[in-house]
Amino acid sequence: MRSGGELLVASLQALGATKCFGVPGESYLPVLDALHDTQGAFDFVLCRNEGGAGFMAAAWGKLTGQPGIAFVTRGPGATNASIGVHTARQDSAPMLLFVGQVGGDMKGREAFQEVDYRATFGPLAKWATEVERVERLPEIVSRAWITASSGRPGPVVIALPEDVLSAMTDAAPISRPVTIAEAAPEAGALDRAMAMLAAARRPLILLGGCNWTDAGKTALEGFAEASDIPVVAAFRYQDRFNNTAPVYCGEAGVGMPPHVKALIRDADTILALNVRFGEMTTDGYSLLAVPEPAQTLIHVHNDTDEIGKIYAPDLAIQAGPNACAQALAPVRGDWAAWRAAGRTAFEASLDAPEQPSPVDMTAVTRHLRAVLPDDVILTNGAGNFTVWPNKFFPFGPKARLLAPQSGAMGYGLPAAIAAKVADPARCVVCFAGDGDFQMNCQELATAAQAGAQPIVLILNNGIYGTIRAHQERHYPARVSGTDMVSPDFAALARAYGFHGERVERTEDFAEAFDRALASKTGAVLDLVISAEALTPRMTLSEMRAAAQASS
Numbered sequence: 001m002r003s004g005g006e007l008l009v010a011s012l013q014a015l016g017a018t019k020c021f022g023v024p025g026e027s028y029l030p031v032l033d034a035l036h037d038t039q040g041a042f043d044f045v046l047c048r049n050e051g052g053a054g055f056m057a058a059a060w061g062k063l064t065g066q067p068g069i070a071f072v073t074r075g076p077g078a079t080n081a082s083i084g085v086h087t088a089r090q091d092s093a094p095m096l097l098f099v100g101q102v103g104g105d106m107k108g109r110e111a112f113q114e115v116d117y118r119a120t121f122g123p124l125a126k127w128a129t130e131v132e133r134v135e136r137l138p139e140i141v142s143r144a145w146i147t148a149s150s151g152r153p154g155p156v157v158i159a160l161p162e163d164v165l166s167a168m169t170d171a172a173p174i175s176r177p178v179t180i181a182e183a184a185p186e187a188g189a190l191d192r193a194m195a196m197l198a199a200a201r202r203p204l205i206l207l208g209g210c211n212w213t214d215a216g217k218t219a220l221e222g223f224a225e226a227s228d229i230p231v232v233a234a235f236r237y238q239d240r241f242n243n244t245a246p247v248y249c250g251e252a253g254v255g256m257p258p259h260v261k262a263l264i265r266d267a268d269t270i271l272a273l274n275v276r277f278g279e280m281t282t283d284g285y286s287l288l289a290v291p292e293p294a295q296t297l298i299h300v301h302n303d304t305d306e307i308g309k310i311y312a313p314d315l316a317i318q319a320g321p322n323a324c325a326q327a328l329a330p331v332r333g334d335w336a337a338w339r340a341a342g343r344t345a346f347e348a349s350l351d352a353p354e355q356p357s358p359v360d361m362t363a364v365t366r367h368l369r370a371v372l373p374d375d376v377i378l379t380n381g382a383g384n385f386t387v388w389p390n391k392f393f394p395f396g397p398k399a400r401l402l403a404p405q406s407g408a409m410g411y412g413l414p415a416a417i418a419a420k421v422a423d424p425a426r427c428v429v430c431f432a433g434d435g436d437f438q439m440n441c442q443e444l445a446t447a448a449q450a451g452a453q454p455i456v457l458i459l460n461n462g463i464y465g466t467i468r469a470h471q472e473r474h475y476p477a478r479v480s481g482t483d484m485v486s487p488d489f490a491a492l493a494r495a496y497g498f499h500g501e502r503v504e505r506t507e508d509f510a511e512a513f514d515r516a517l518a519s520k521t522g523a524v525l526d527l528v529i530s531a532e533a534l535t536p537r538m539t540l541s542e543m544r545a546a547a548q549a550s551s
Contacts (some may be wrong), residue, residue: 004134004165006031010173011141013042014172017069019421021045021056027100027113030165032071032245045421045450048442050077052414054084054097055440058155059379059402059415061093062210063422067148067156068093074100075113078120083408085124088155090406091236092276093210094148095155097121101130103163117159130159135171136185137164142174150180153211154277164207182320183302185327189317193271193298196315197229198331200269202338207241208234208281209274209321211302216322217397220273221245223240226330227272230342232263235280236390239401243394249342250349250450252281253388254407255535258343261287271294274321276301277310278405285310350392356539357530358508361459364527365392367510368429371517374398376427377408377419379454381412383433384465385529387536403428410439413456417443420452427517428454434486435464444496444524453522455513457487463527469534469543475546493524502526 002010008031012020022044024032035044048054048071060068068088072081078099088095102111121128127147131140144156185193197203205224217240224231224247231241235253242248250260263484264270264287275281282288288295293313299306299313300321307316317324352362365388375398380386387404395401402415416430437458447453468482494502503512503526516523534540 001168001170003030003034003165004137004169004321006034006143007134007137007169007171007173008160009034009038009042011138012069012175013038014176015141015145016177017042017064019043019045019060020069021053021060021418022071022072023047023050023053023073023077023305025077025100027102027162028071028098028160028165031098033161044071045446047446049440050080051083051410052440052443052446054081055087055271055408055414056418057095057413058084058088058091058093059098059411059418060422061088061095061148061153062091062402063377063419065211065398066094067145068095068418069098070095071098072100073113074102075115078117079306082121082124083539085121085155085157087195087404087406087408087411089126091210092152092154094153095362096144096148097155097157099157099159101161102158104132104161105163115151117157119129124155126154127158128157131161131164134164134167134169138171138174142178146178146180152301152306154520182323183318184323185300185317185319189315190327193315194329194331195429196269196298197227197246197271197297198333200333200335202272202335203229203269203333204263205229205231205265205271205273206234206264206275207231207273207321208237208276209240210237212240212274212320213322214336216325217241219322219328220325223325223328225328227332228336228339230263230339232260234275235278236401236403236405238390239395239399242397244396246343246500247339248346250346251390253390254280255391256283257345257349257391259342259349263342264288265541267295269306270298272297272299274301275299276306280405280493319323350394352392354537355533355536357533358504358506359509359527359529361388361529361533362536363506364509367513369393371513372429376429377402377416378429378431379403379412379415379419380431381433381436381439382407382409382466383436384469384534385431385436385459388459389431392536409436412436414443416454416456417450420447420454421450424452430454430456432456432458433465434458434460434462434489435484437489438486441492444498447522448497455516455522456524458524458526459529460486460489460526461530461531461533462486465531468531468540472540472543473547476544476551489524489526497521499523500526502528504528
């Protein structure tokens, strides 16, 4: 006999779980008790806020391809964690959120912290459910794991009533993990796709999604290079293709460079592989006409719900990205100049002018490109500062980017912690704005306790930069709610046991970063950035003047 909590933990272990993130709560005490006996094999990473735990689970899923797991208590614990569920959904990242729930004898009375989780999370998650009988725990956990991992991956929310977790049962846990083979493309459909590409004058490959394998990425790179077809990555998925390859031409996302817009708009045939067509990747759905694009569209996705959701493709293929990439045969055509122009424009876009700032991020990014290891993991939350890791850092075949398609502030630090938990020996660098960092800065304590300390670069300009940019464009000189007073970030870092420094001049950054790399405790570098350096190519004053001139 075992408790429901023990049955749940044993089933997760059998599925391959090794880490989970969370904040403890009385609503799932039997689970915490069961985790006492799995330390070293299946560890509970103690977080400081459920939002941070949710972000860590979402980032784990995006990085590893295995469901990230979070445990939170009922009511406010669950609602705090909802930001991680939303982020995992938009990122197409596998995630399991387990939420404590009131006992069955109290349900429906608005008991203390009672929430209807099916109703609350139904629109956010791939599946939201509640376990009503202890013996059904293995069945529901197995289904949740498969649901989170298959098709278009995403989050699943499972509510755990207290009486289910404490009940004793002789039900057996899951005995083995489930492996789902990718759907392969139908041969005839693939032949038609290749014929469409061969007939094109300006073909383009647009890729996205998080469930790529090394073999799939290598195969796609080989096909693109052999065919000499330009490649563009969907918003915040540029790490899924080798940016140093001569066919890679940039990322379609926030602040989309003009040459990337032109590649998508002017292409006559697009092979969209594993792409969820979203607002950012399509520049507000303007680069492809809705619902029938002018471009010939070949859409390949593992989930039929994504095919035709916005754009009606000329050819739809249900297949996994890796299986499809490995089945592609090279095609040739007279488009070498088209590809070369895209690549030249991408390489030119990596250079930004000198910034009007005490610490010049153009110089900082150039230094980071030179010294960071090939397998670095970069993370970021949301804000204008994300342009530096997202637009000015080319990702080689081993480098990774953890950045939220949801545009969630506060994601970068929890994501960096999750990455260090997953691979402690790997270099992880988090880019954060001063506002972004303060969304989850308390998770530095989580990092210190878990022995998973990344390097954090705070781009401190004293404002909520993205909102200020919108203000200056639409309400120039009418500043409201965007100036910010912050603490001494270096001192705060040291209070959490991190190495902390304030960097006030560009010429001091290289040595400070060397000290950060050498630190055994992780490091926080507070970079003094001028509010004038609001974007790499337009100052705050220029933005304001342009808006005033046009009004």
